[in-house]
Amino acid sequence: MDQLILAIAQRLAAASGLPVAELVALIEVPPDEKMGDLALPCFRLAGKLKKKPPEVAADFAAALAGSGSPVAGASAAGAYVNIRLDRAALAAAVLGEVSGSASGLPVSKPGAGQTAVIEFSSPNIAKPFTVALLRGTALGAALSRIHEALGFKVVRCDYFGDWGTQFGKVITAFRKWGSEEKLKSEPIGHLLELYVRFGEEAKVNPALDEEARAVFRKLEDGSAEEMALWERFRSLSVAEFERVYARLGIKFDSYDGEAYYRNKVQAGVDFLRAKGLVEQSQGATIVNLEKQKLGVMLLLKSDDASIYASRDVAAALDRQERFRFSKLIYVVGADQKLHFQQLFKSLELAGCEWAKACRHVDFGLVLIGGEKMSTRAGKVVLLGEVLDKAAELAAKIIAEKNPEMPNKERAAEAVGVGAVAFTSLVTRRNKDVDFAWERILSFDGETGPYLQYTHARLCSILRKAGGAPAGAVDLGLLATDEEHGVVKQLGRMSRILADSAENCEPALLASWCLDLAGAANRFYNQHRVIGEDAALTAARLALVDAVRRRLRAVLELLGLVALEEM
């Protein structure tokens, strides 16, 4: 597609004397397919050419009209030039690109040789994995795969919340009310129960908070007894999180969390101090960013204990040292926006030129009934529960629709997870979303299962036909609107993939994927693929195979399993 646009821009440049790049940037897709495949608005060009917009459009249309492939026709409509493409030429270019790539992904790898460090998910251990955490997890995992598709080496970091006063609370609660059996049978559930109970009891008995702080101090001092409990809670939590990640198809390269950095905090603070950025204020150690209108960043509390900001400084310095990244992406909720602005500004002021390679990819909250979820109040929806319900529902539907199918359990799990994962990716990340069972458990319309269904249908057609055509195929036979519509969608992928990475916005890829699937469904609903005419059958099979490959590649980028049957 991109080459065809370039070819057209070159012709117009030759005819008008305008720069090619300017024309390329202006060429767009018209709002209605009936107008044409491409359009060029001439408002801005008119001034440069000292003519009225409709005149320019008429001149351009005339220049293109008889110019031959890839232009099949051009006409002026007011200030616009509407261009129809040679469908055979477009099909040959697009299907050629798809079959030239084993993975189904675009072949260009602009990220080759670069490293992207991506921090995401980052659950607090001893707290359950909720649907609120899913949002950042699905986002970060998709961004990781998207960067890999562009050639980046990606380091996935799960920055565990495994240090802090809350462990003093959990340890204290466990000693008072804990049960060994329950810890074994349902570790996180039990730890959560203890944490919630601690919160309630501390309300009427503030001495508990004091006790928990003391326990955390012992932990920071490395007291063996406390450390042993902490280790146990941590490893139980990690095991449980890894089960969730396995269901979602995610693997991390590093689980180094806040605890890992606890001994590097002082070096981080000293680094900033050496640059003259550190002040004492109200007994605490801070970086004053009032001049930058970013308030103050608290580094060390008045008792010299570390806090998240100082741990993040240490982590950033360490990651730069270890990975020499060209991008460091923090996939963290929008409620921490100020914190990251402060962090990046401090690094920048400290002379770290790599600070500009750091980016906070923020996302809106997941609310429940319009309110923020609260672990302490026990008002949460557990991800495991959502995945179970979704898989169960999928199993029921499969039993109805396709009872003979082998591997029904695997398909049900894939469809259930697909529905849940896709729902958390389609909405642009800056919006808050309200969790709704009926939405996340929907398999109809713009959903993950719809995409998986489309892929399964395409596979089914290829299975019946005995595979994709082997020899040369006459793609000029793909002349109908529906076939052409599919080809145009296929041709958009490389642009969309690059935009998704640039904006750290998998939703762009997700909604394009829906467009592609929609075009494919319209196509095979309207036209039978396997028919009497061998040449036409071969051409349509080639199209089906190309869509199948691209769809599969995108589904996997988004974290969905591309089923061959469902």
Add this chain to the structure above:
RNA sequence: GCGCCCGUAGCUCAGAGGAUAGAGCGACGGUUUCCUAAACCGUAGGCCGCAGGUUCGACUCCUGCCGGGCGUACCA
């Protein structure tokens, strides 16, 4: 108080300077002797929060206001 984000069809969301603002869900109607009906086609449904401004042109950019969310030094 100040800062950031959001406000588009009954609901969930696209569109982010350009042509008549689009999907899905829900509602109503249609399509299966045919490669999977988790699909496809059609109908109904809109003062794009409100008011100004910039522009040849504003849902889109600027200002103000209203409504919701989040943040604003010892939680992360």
